[in-house]
Amino acid sequence: MSVTKKVLVAGASGYLGRYAVKEFKERGYQxxxxxxxxxxxxxxxxHGEPAVHDLADEIVVGDVTSPESIRDVCKGVDIVxxxxGLTAPDAHHSSYDVDYLGNKRILEQAVAERVSRFIYVSxxxxDKMxxxxxxxxxELFVAELKNxxxxxxxxxxxxxxSxxxxxFSMAQSGHIFMVGEGEKKINPIHGADLAKVCVDAVKGESREIPVGGPDIYTFKETMELAFHACGKTPWITELPLWLAEGGLMVTGLFNRNLADLLSFAIEALKFDHVAPAYGSRHLKDFFAELSSRKH
Ligand SMILES: NC(=O)c1ccc[n+]([C@@H]2O[C@H](COP(=O)([O-])OP(=O)(O)OC[C@H]3O[C@@H](n4cnc5c(N)ncnc54)[C@H](OP(=O)(O)O)[C@@H]3O)[C@@H](O)[C@H]2O)c1
Structure with a gap:
């Protein structure tokens, strides 16, 4: 007789976290x-990610920057x-506070609880950034996890x-400022496809799993797709890299956390991001869905 495994999904209200809750439930986990x-x-x-409140068997309300609020969060779980993660500017906390220290607090509890598997999304x-x-x-957290x-x-x-x-939001406004020439390539992935990869990772050896979606576009092509989905003629203005980086330095003087997140976005435009392809959902259809929901 197989015993139902219990998984802690941290970040369950986020874009990926919601799809992960759904995928774990569909595969029989608590x-x-x-x-x-x-x-x-x-x-x-x-971005169309599902409502999953009623799918969760247990809900723990906590903030990883407040250790007391997540006490015992791993108690009785088999998998984490x-x-x-911090994906939007926060006036009080940095990436270090959330992505490193916050996740480390969960890891410490997972170690004490001797969970059978810890899956982390980096x-x-x-290595290029x-x-x-x-x-x-x-990556500081990844090093802790590996040790x-x-x-x-x-x-x-x-x-x-997402x-x-x-x-898509910028295309709806009618105009996009694009940093650089937008010729670098990316194969983005839908949350539902990614959640399958994440749940598959419960089984097997300790390992790193690079993953992207089924279609490769240049950044400029993704913008053009967005314009077409909202029925607008593409209007894209190139912003030289030096100007964007200058703006970033000024932003950093006033808002360090916002500058950190923007620096990621700008740095990412400098090279190709083509990861092993997985999944069946297409960006074109995703933009079409966003467009139909806005009308
Ligand atoms: N988005 C991308 O393109 C991308 C690409 C590669 C990797 N990643 C990584 O994948 C992870 C998930 O990304 P996502 O796009 O799904 O992010 P998301 O939608 O912003 O979700 C982040 C989740 O983390 C939670 N969270 C943030 N700070 C917290 C805190 N102090 N205490 C407790 N919970 C907290 C959020 O809670 P609230 O709902 O309360 O805010 C939310 O549930 C992140 O680590 C991100 O860096 C993202």
Whole structure:
């Protein structure tokens, strides 16, 4: 008789986290969801990610920057899946506080609980952007995980469709400023396809798993797709890299956290991001769905 395994999904209210809750449930796991605000995942997200509040077997309300609020979060779980991260500017906390220290607090509990597998979501092409603070924080955590003695998997995804949604929002406004010439390539991935890769990673040896979606586009082509989806003629203005980086330096004087996140976005435009392809969902269809929901 097989025993139902319990998984902690940290970051369960996020774009990937919601698809992971759904995928784990569909594969028969019991899910404990760690969220800051349980109301948030009662409704679908802005990029079509599902409402999963009612799928979770247990909900823990906690903030990883406040150790007391996540005490015992791993108690009784077999597997930890961590898609928790700082993806928007926060006036009070840095990537180091959340991506490194916050995830480390969960890891310490997972070690004490001797969980059978810890799956962590970092980023693809991390070795090409070692000085970006978000990447540094993720990779500091990855080093801790590898030294933890636990069985682990590190998922290294390319950009998510939700991230490409930024191009869609800009296209809706009628105009996009593009940093550089936009000729570098990327194969972004849908959250549902990525969640399958993440749940598959429960089984097997400790390993790193780079992953992207089925279609490769240049950044400029993704912008053009977004314009077509909202029925607008592409209007894209190139912003020289030096100008964007100058703007970044000025931003850094006023808002360090915002500058860190922007530096990631700008750095990422400098080279190709083509990861091993997985999944069946297409960016074109994703933009079409966003467009139909906005009308
Ligand atoms: N987006 C991409 O293109 C991309 C690409 C590669 C890797 N990644 C990585 O994948 C992970 C998930 O990305 P995503 O796009 O799904 O992010 P997301 O939608 O912003 O979700 C992040 C999750 O982390 C939670 N969180 C943030 N700070 C927290 C805190 N202090 N305490 C507890 N929970 C906290 C958020 O909670 P709230 O809902 O309360 O904010 C949310 O559930 C991140 O680590 C990201 O760096 C993202």
């Amino acid at each position: 899910v404990r969801a760690l969220v800051r605000n349980p109301d948030k995942f009662k409704t679908a997200g802005s 899946f961590c898609a928790l 980023v693809f092409n991390e 070692p000085d970006i603070l978000t990447i540094k924080a993720h 933890s003695g636990l069985s682990w998997a590190v998922i290294r995804p390319n950009g998510y469709f 991230d490409m949604g930024r191009f």
